Amino acid sequence: MNLRQGLAAAASGVLLLLLLWGDDPKELARRARTLAGSVGSELAVRRLHGSGTAQDRRFFAFLESARRRLPAGTVGVAITGLPPSDAALYIAAYQFAPTPVLLDPQSVPPGWLLAVYGTARPAGWKVVAPVWGGALMAPT
């Protein structure tokens, strides 16, 4: 083995060790436990307990509940009742896709439903379906 080969072997070995050092056994064990514990659960429950909803799991439960109660042919859903944030908009748009979603709009487009997160019930709207953590509403 010449100097070049020795250097290459040493650098490769150190690089491999550095990469392996990045694997935290506790993290891997936790992942294995999470996977084993959730593998039989429904997809929405797995997402509810996952990282994507960690910011606000209650809001995700509301979204999933509203999605399930959404009448067929709904043109769009305007969501009110929480401070607008990028994370809330992304998860709401994803959860309701392909149905368009607006978060806390100035006005609700004609034909759209209102998904109210929380206990407020705006005037001029009637509840079409109670959902977990809120209600789905349509114009009266």
Add this chain to the structure above:
Amino acid sequence: MEGLWRPLAEVAVILLAGAAIGCGLAGAFLTAAAGRTERAAWGFAIGLALLAASAPLAFAARRPPREMALLLGALAVGGAFLLRHRRGKDAAQGRRRGGVRALLTRPGILLLPLVAFGAAVFALRALTEPMWSNDYIAIWGFKGKTIFGAGGVPRRLFADPALGFSHPEYPLGLPFLYASLSFLLGRWDDHAMALLFPFLQAATLLALFGWLRRRGVTPTIALFAAALLANFGPLYSALHTGMGDIPFAFVSLLFGTALVDALDQIDPMAVRRLALATVLAVSTKNEGTLLAAAGAFLCLASRGWARRASRGAAAAIVAPAVSLLLAGRLWKGALPLRDFDLALLGPTLILELLPRVAEAIHTAFREVILPSWPGLLCIAVLIAAGRSAPAGNRLLALAILCCLAYLLAPSLAALGPDWLIRTSFARTVCALAPLAAAAIASRLKIEG
């Protein structure tokens, strides 16, 4: 209530069937000199390309997407049989490198478990929970789910200002792949579909090992490169599962290896591979256009540009890239790059640009390069310890050109260079790891 195992098995069957069909067609892109590993990798790429193409073809032909996927699969199987019949006699000849026999040596037996360990760790990370990263939810998954749910591509994906967060200007290759998989599955399952990513990692490792062996790199070095790449956590992470970076890492390796094969005139099919890899790269991420531009630049810069090989390679890159970009422009309309302010390139604002370049470089050093100096030092030593080899040098040049573009492009960021470097530089550079691994390994040792 349905758990994970059944949909996971269904996704696995679809991906394996796609790979098997693709392998049958790989003969149109690889000569008999290619080993099984490289053939499997290209086969997987072809299978995924067919699967992803089935959705837009179905929409255009107004046929059910599932029916179109099955039809394309049947046509591909027919094509594979014809190809096999035509090339039957010479198919078994010339296969000497890249096969699995090379793994059954002492170093192979020591290194294979390391590759398997890296693959198992990534599979665990990818499959722990439904795909969740911000960019998956807001961009890739959102578009895929919208296309699947709408049974088409709603115009609002490009035209609705409220959907600007989903980056309408990004290519739709990955969303089409998600939608096509879901059409075959019959439902949207964003946990089972995560299996695509360990498959992509495996295909990348096969492509790396197979190409290195075909180009005369010893089995030990080829396998060590695969072991390092398999354990490269910054790319193969839970965060990147669902995003475009892991697919792009795969296709950029296919592009780079096809490019150097075409320039070195290794085999007559290299130009076809290069054209296919260009289509895949440009359809996967906007960085694919940069990669294609860098590849075309290398063709121009290569000694003897007048040589037919350089011109052929440049044409194989430019023709599909320009066609795809024009088709996208006609279909989607003019969509600005949301993260960038190209007015900074204008004459009045050029003075603002230089401080921004300095800020981008400073942030990259502070946030990415300095914290990872031990690993980068090892890579620098590996590059220095290598010997000049045309293929390795070109791959290295391709990776360095892309790195420089990723470093300097944030100077034009609308929200400032600091922001874009922090959010994307490490991620995009990590996707060049397979390309860099191929470059470094091919410069280290070549069999006599």
